[in-house]
Amino acid sequence: MHLIKKGILLVAFGSRIPAAQSAYQNIDQKVKTTFPQIPVRWAYTSAIIRRKLAEGGIQIDSVEIALAKMMDEGFTHLAVQSLQTVSGKEYHDLVRIVRAFELMPHGFQITVGYPLLSSSLDMTRVAAALIRHIPQERKNEEAVVFMGHGGSHPSNAVYTALMYHLQQKDPNIFVGCVESSPTIENIKQILLDRKIKTAYLIPFMSVAGHHALKDLAGNDENSWKSILTACGIKSVAVLKGTAEYDDMVDIWVDHLKDAIASFSSFEVQA
Numbered sequence: 200m201h202l203i204k205k206g207i208l209l210v211a212f213g214s215r216i217p218a219a220q221s222a223y224q225n226i227d228q229k230v231k232t233t234f235p236q237i238p239v240r241w242a243y244t245s246a247i248i249r250r251k252l253a254e255g256g257i258q259i260d261s262v263e264i265a266l267a268k269m270m271d272e273g274f275t276h277l278a279v280q281s282l283q284t285v286s287g288k289e290y291h292d293l294v295r296i297v298r299a300f301e302l303m304p305h306g307f308q309i310t311v312g313y314p315l316l317s318s319s320l321d322m323t324r325v326a327a328a329l330i331r332h333i334p335q336e337r338k339n340e341e342a343v344v345f346m347g348h349g350g351s352h353p354s355n356a357v358y359t360a361l362m363y364h365l366q367q368k369d370p371n372i373f374v375g376c377v378e379s380s381p382t383i384e385n386i387k388q389i390l391l392d393r394k395i396k397t398a399y400l401i402p403f404m405s406v407a408g409h410h411a412l413k414d415l416a417g418n419d420e421n422s423w424k425s426i427l428t429a430c431g432i433k434s435v436a437v438l439k440g441t442a443e444y445d446d447m448v449d450i451w452v453d454h455l456k457d458a459i460a461s462f463s464s465f466e467v468q469a
């Protein structure tokens with residue numbers, strides 16, 4: 200008879216910013232409360248961040264190392280939860296690593312939980328949560344500009360789709376991407392056309408890390424704050440990541456529940 204040993208691996212990009220750690224701890228707590236019987240491990244995909252953390256004595260595994268350790272320890276069923284925001288390059292790389300481990304002779308059965316924005320239900324829930332956490336003092340004629348990460352992967356279109364959903368509720372909410380489109384220049388032009396005087400700048404990333412502190416709210420001339428300030432739009436930065444909000448974390452946890460629920464079908468096959 201086969202002994203079943205289930206495990207959870209949470210996979211994030213990683214961050215060195217202390218406030219980001221509390222966001223990750225929030226996810227960790229929620230996952231452990233939801234699945235008290237299942238051991239929970241972490242991996243960061245960013246080699247640079249892992250290296251810098253290691254210099255300060257904090258050891259975080261890569262996905263490959265974390266999976267190898269769990270394989271070695273005899274885990275039979277593993278749910279890997281992506282803490283990414285969209286199913287972009289990071290997520291697809293994660294899936295490729297997982298598939299490689301499945302092929303190994305002592306391989307376990309692995310399922311991968313989807314990133315935050317992966318279904319139309321997610322879109323509705325994320326849009327509602329983003330609107331819920333806009334500061335109360337913001338007035339309707341003021342803009343709210345979310346900064347997503349973005350990239351060259353086709354999933355980048357999800358950010359524009361999210362903006363569409365948000366604007367159905369509130370036409371002065373925008374979503375741009377720091378590494379891709381919609382760009383801050385695109386958004387700036389609309390704000391100027393609408394004669395908007397104030398914009399709330401909020402990261403749409405799991406943690407308010409490097410991009411939020413530097414590219415969104417930093418004092419460099421290329422930051423979104425500086426770009427808007429230069430054309431007379433006052434900026435108010437709200438430096439909190441999505442993982443700091445329970446209603447956002449619930450979405451990742453629900454994806455993890457789905458990943459764990461699919462274990463049973465594997466057991467039937469075995």
Ligand code: CO
Pocket residue numbers: 348378410
């Ligand atoms: Co980046």
